[in-house]
Amino acid sequence: MSKGANEKAGGCVGLVFGGVFTFVGIGMLIFMIKLWTNEAKTRTWSKVPCMLLSCEIIDHGPREESPFEITGQFSYTFEGQAYESSKMRSKSQREQYYEDLSLLRRELIEETREGLFCYVNPRDPTEAILRRGSLLSSTLLLLFPLPFVGFGLLALFVSLKSMRTKREDGIDSLSEQATTTAKQGRYGRWIGVAFFGVFALAGLGLGWFFCFKPKLKARQAESWIEVPCEIVWSTLRRNDGDSDSGPTYRPDIFFRYELDGAVYHSNSYTFLRSSSSARSKHRATVRNYAAGTQHPCYVDPETPERAVLQREMGWSWVVLFPLVFTSIGLIGIFYSLRTRRSFAEAKASFASQTENEASVGPHILKPETRRSLGFVTVLLFALFWNGFISIFVSVAISEWRSGSPEWMLMLVLIPFLIVGLGLLLAVFYTFLSLFNPKVEITLDRHPVIGGRPVRLSWKMSGTANRLRRFRMSIEAEESATYRQGTDTRTDRETFYAHTVLETTSSLEMYRGSGECVLPEFLPPSFESENNKIVWKARVIGEIAWWPNLEEDYPMKVLPSESVS
Amino acid sequence: MSAVIVLSEPEKVCYRPGETVRGTAQWAGSPSVKSVQLLLFYHTEGKGSRDVVVHEAITFENIATMASQIFEVTLPSQPWSFSGKLVSVRWALELVVRGTKRNEKEVAQVGLLVSPTGKEVTLYDHEALPNETETKKEPWFKFTLSQ
Numbered sequence: 001m002s003k004g005a006n007e008k009a010g011g012c013v014g015l016v017f018g019g020v021f022t023f024v025g026i027g028m029l030i031f032m033i034k035l036w037t038n039e040a041k042t043r044t045w046s047k048v049p050c051m052l053l054s055c056e057i058i059d060h061g062p063r064e065e066s067p068f069e070i071t072g073q074f075s076y077t078f079e080g081q082a083y084e085s086s087k088m089r090s091k092s093q094r095e096q097y098y099e100d101l102s103l104l105r106r107e108l109i110e111e112t113r114e115g116l117f118c119y120v121n122p123r124d125p126t127e128a129i130l131r132r133g134s135l136l137s138s139t140l141l142l143l144f145p146l147p148f149v150g151f152g153l154l155a156l157f158v159s160l161k162s163m164r165t166k167r168e169d170g171i172d173s174l175s176e177q178a179t180t181t182a183k184q185g186r187y188g189r190w191i192g193v194a195f196f197g198v199f200a201l202a203g204l205g206l207g208w209f210f211c212f213k214p215k216l217k218a219r220q221a222e223s224w225i226e227v228p229c230e231i232v233w234s235t236l237r238r239n240d241g242d243s244d245s246g247p248t249y250r251p252d253i254f255f256r257y258e259l260d261g262a263v264y265h266s267n268s269y270t271f272l273r274s275s276s277s278a279r280s281k282h283r284a285t286v287r288n289y290a291a292g293t294q295h296p297c298y299v300d301p302e303t304p305e306r307a308v309l310q311r312e313m314g315w316s317w318v319v320l321f322p323l324v325f326t327s328i329g330l331i332g333i334f335y336s337l338r339t340r341r342s343f344a345e346a347k348a349s350f351a352s353q354t355e356n357e358a359s360v361g362p363h364i365l366k367p368e369t370r371r372s373l374g375f376v377t378v379l380l381f382a383l384f385w386n387g388f389i390s391i392f393v394s395v396a397i398s399e400w401r402s403g404s405p406e407w408m409l410m411l412v413l414i415p416f417l418i419v420g421l422g423l424l425l426a427v428f429y430t431f432l433s434l435f436n437p438k439v440e441i442t443l444d445r446h447p448v449i450g451g452r453p454v455r456l457s458w459k460m461s462g463t464a465n466r467l468r469r470f471r472m473s474i475e476a477e478e479s480a481t482y483r484q485g486t487d488t489r490t491d492r493e494t495f496y497a498h499t500v501l502e503t504t505s506s507l508e509m510y511r512g513s514g515e516c517v518l519p520e521f522l523p524p525s526f527e528s529e530n531n532k533i534v535w536k537a538r539v540i541g542e543i544a545w546w547p548n549l550e551e552d553y554p555m556k557v558l559p560s561e562s563v564s
Numbered sequence: 565m566s567a568v569i570v571l572s573e574p575e576k577v578c579y580r581p582g583e584t585v586r587g588t589a590q591w592a593g594s595p596s597v598k599s600v601q602l603l604l605f606y607h608t609e610g611k612g613s614r615d616v617v618v619h620e621a622i623t624f625e626n627i628a629t630m631a632s633q634i635f636e637v638t639l640p641s642q643p644w645s646f647s648g649k650l651v652s653v654r655w656a657l658e659l660v661v662r663g664t665k666r667n668e669k670e671v672a673q674v675g676l677l678v679s680p681t682g683k684e685v686t687l688y689d690h691e692a693l694p695n696e697t698e699t700k701k702e703p704w705f706k707f708t709l710s711q
Binding site for chain 2: 173174175176478479480481482483491492493495496520521522523524526528529530531532533558559
């Protein structure tokens, strides 16, 4: 496919991508605005004293998705006229967790002693509520779809801009594209930071709700009192979620307990309010806590409405999600800032430097990639990939053990498992390469000037005698980065290579030096945003039954004054 | 409106890095001209996404009273004009005359060859480079063992 066709295809993909994001984002935004206005209008209602006549929590049984309902009656007077209402709060009267409603009831009863207030709609005084929802939560929810809309509109804008055809009247202004490129570069940095910032924030938010908050509660619960409790009913709740990840499950166990002669209820199994795909495990829990059985539970002595069946909180795989989100976010922010800065630095230094300004003195070349960094990157990726796959593998195994194997899931998992195994091999390979001998290359001056002699020295540390063959060369390559569809690819082609040393003698490999002259009339180092000319020293060492030594040492080459 | 660039040495094929390019920028349609700008820039061609980098930009003043201006721009030491399998670099001078109406503009372009060899450097044709053969004749690399 030609470059133009590629760009056009990329633009179309961007349009579809941006359109879907914007559409979904606007849909969510409309829904959130509706919720927010419902909540905000109660802020205009009149606050009047009222009296709680009754308040109780009804259990509708395990068949209901939200089985608990708070009901009651309260009376109030507005503009001299008496009214009664049964609407306890602005949001639904129903809840999945009994504890939320029993705490609300406790608050209302306590406030009745001190003076209870309710909120009356002045336009329709028959409408009143005891509890308003949090406007802050509604406002925060309003922010949630904004990144979707923002990214969608941005993708649409960029795609349309890239697809814009040439000027109708003839010559297109190329220099104007430079302004656009520079602007995109500047904005791109902050767009990247914003995009990955959302990831990092989402990770931290998930971490708070799924890891730290439950862990904190579990720590506080160490001082709670152990009392016997009786299971009223227990059931396995199914959450269908989205079609890609499949349904998730959680045990819902409603129990009764007594403290200081009073009877309480709760359905908090652990402090973590989440569901997972481990159906068999949750089903076993439900079976264990069958209706009518007795079990110990743990009660907060200060607020006896709070109780839990399991107060220990292990580090489950749930921790993985916040960790992955935060890591992706932070790594992305780091690279967004780093890439743009390095390009800006390179641009400034390449444009201005001449032979006379080049620093003279010994200079040790740094390898293009650090071995340890390569190993850590492969290790992290392998851990992430295999950790993620292991969730589905464990589901497949547990389904198979329970006698109802999911054949489709097993088939789908096969290619993912092969990639996972390949990654483990890559981890092993990069780990072994950590122990390869290290080569230190020193130049007597840097940057190197084309056509001028430069002294190059090498020194090898580690077990050089393991090398069967060693080759060191100076190479120059052109590199082009381009977009194909939604991918960004970089192609490289070597246009100059000169072998400095090729030997099988350990003595020669260990240490040596020589003088060389780079061609005067080949282009010096060059770097623009997507295109480069890179000069480098390249070392290749063959080791029997071991990963080969293969490293590049980039160097900067400047043109000589005589050619200008 | 119209825009024209006339170089002082129109017969000159190639400029050396660091050399000065002289010429005259001409435009017509004075009442409707809003701005006139001359830009010296390079752009990449080839497989990679196009990069355009402006090296120097001159904004002409007194455009209402004058219809031409003499200019002088100095080429940088690099990048050179070169041609490869994946990347090529081209230099150009561009005169952009903007009108008072929205999107009204005229553009004139002149390509420049910037090379120390007197012609475009081709990355894979080392034989064509002057002195390159001579360089190869000499021992390119001598290594000494230092124990």
